[in-house]
Amino acid sequence: MKFACIPAYNEEHSIAKVVTKSLPHVDRVIVCDDGSTDDTAKVAREAGATVITQTNQGYGAAISSLFDYARKENARIMVTLDGDGQHNPDQIPILVDAITTHNVDVAIGSRFLDDSTKTSGYRKTGIKIITSATNYGTNFKVSDSQSGFRAYSKDAIDAIHPTEQGMAVSTEILLKISNKGLSVAEVPITVSYEGDTSEQHSVSHGVGVLANTIKYVSIKHPLQFYGIPGLGLIVVGIVLGGIFLDRYLNDATIFYGSLMGSVVLFLLGAILSVTAIILFSMANLIRDRY
Ligand SMILES: Nc1nc2c(ncn2[C@@H]2O[C@H](COP(=O)(O)OP(=O)(O)OP(=O)(O)O)[C@@H](O)[C@H]2O)c(=O)[nH]1
Ligand SMILES: [Mg+2]
Structure with a gap:
């Protein structure tokens, strides 16, 4: 059984077309209507989808519910795509093919493998920054870590339990794929940015996703993220302490600035280092539990 799984929040104008265009490529279309205030659920049902409804918790929560549903219903392949019409359902077979004929666990539709996709400069830059940070935490490299157009094998559906409620779920899933040793391939897809996409909305989303990505990656590499800055602060603290002692012993002057600086930096460094070790x-204890 192949499922197309679509998170949709207030997409009554686009959802019917996405559902009807997806149906020929899969066995079932599942829409997660996340507390929409419009007729998304009704329109999706009339177009032939099974609709899961929940109170609005965000894109990640919808993706998580779709994973649970696909697992419960024993889907062999799950393809996720957006309900706003930006992904072209006719490209579903390209993603499915990567799983069935090339035997990968997760296929990611990338906007950046084929240069014809028109992503605007700021969006592209934002996605590239988040993608670089994400790649730092995974043992593979992708070009589009934020793509919501993806296909998952049964092994991936069984292994991945997303917990992130917002857009950072795309990063979280990639880290989990890496931790579980699942295989990944990227395939080129096109994305349409016609219609209403708000720039400000995207920028604040991007900053939030980047912060979350750093959170995930820093937990994965705590010694680099907290340990090295911690040791750096300790060293600066010791140098300032040395300057204080030098002044005190040689000139009998008390240089309060360097004394305070020394104590504060040394303590901060110690806290960061202990955080790194903890x-x-x-991370070693809980690795692979989820
Ligand atoms: N169920 C659910 N779906 C959501 C939620 N937020 C966004 N979505 C859906 O997830 C998909 C992607 O969200 P978008 O807001 O379009 O994100 P985007 O494509 O990165 O940004 P835009 O360029 O503004 O379209 C769309 O189909 C939305 O309807 C939510 O809170 N719950
Ligand atoms: Mg969109």
């Missing part, structure tokens, strides 16, 4: 041990 996170490192915890």
Whole structure:
């Protein structure tokens, strides 16, 4: 059974077309209507989709519900795509093909493998920055870590339990794929940016997703993220302490600035270093549990 799974929030104008265009390529279309205030659920049902409804919690929560549903219903392949019509359902077979004929666990539709896709400069830059940060935490490299057009094998559906409620779920899933040793391939897809996409909305989303990505990656590499800055601060603290002692012993002057600086930096450095060690041990303990 192949499922097309579509998170949709207030998409009554686009959802019918996405559902009807997806149906020929899969066995079932599932729409997660996340507390829409319009007729998304009704329109999707009339177009032939099964609709899961929940109170609005965000894109990630919808993706998580779709994973649960696909797992429960024993889907062999799950393709996720957006309900706003930006992804072209006719490209579903390209993603499915990567799984069935090339045996990968996860196929990611990338906007950046084929240069004809018109993503605007600021959006492209934002996605590239988030993607670089994400790649730092995974053992593979992707060109589009934020793509919502993806296909998952049964092994991937069983192994991945997303918890992130917002857009950062795309990053979270990639880290989980990496931790579980699942295989990944990217295939070129096109995305349409016609119609209403708000720039400000995207910028604030992007900053939030980047912060979350750093959170995930820093937990994965705590020694680099907290340990190295921690040691750096300790060293600066010791140098300032040395300057204080030097002044005190040689000129009998008390240089309060360097004394305070020394104590504060040394303590901050120590806190960061201890954090690094604790996170490192915890990450080793809980690795692979989810
Ligand atoms: N169920 C659910 N779906 C959501 C939620 N937020 C967004 N979506 C859906 O997820 C898909 C992607 O969201 P968009 O807001 O279009 O994100 P985007 O494509 O990165 O940004 P835009 O360029 O503004 O379209 C769309 O189909 C939305 O309807 C939510 O809170 N719940
Ligand atoms: Mg969109």
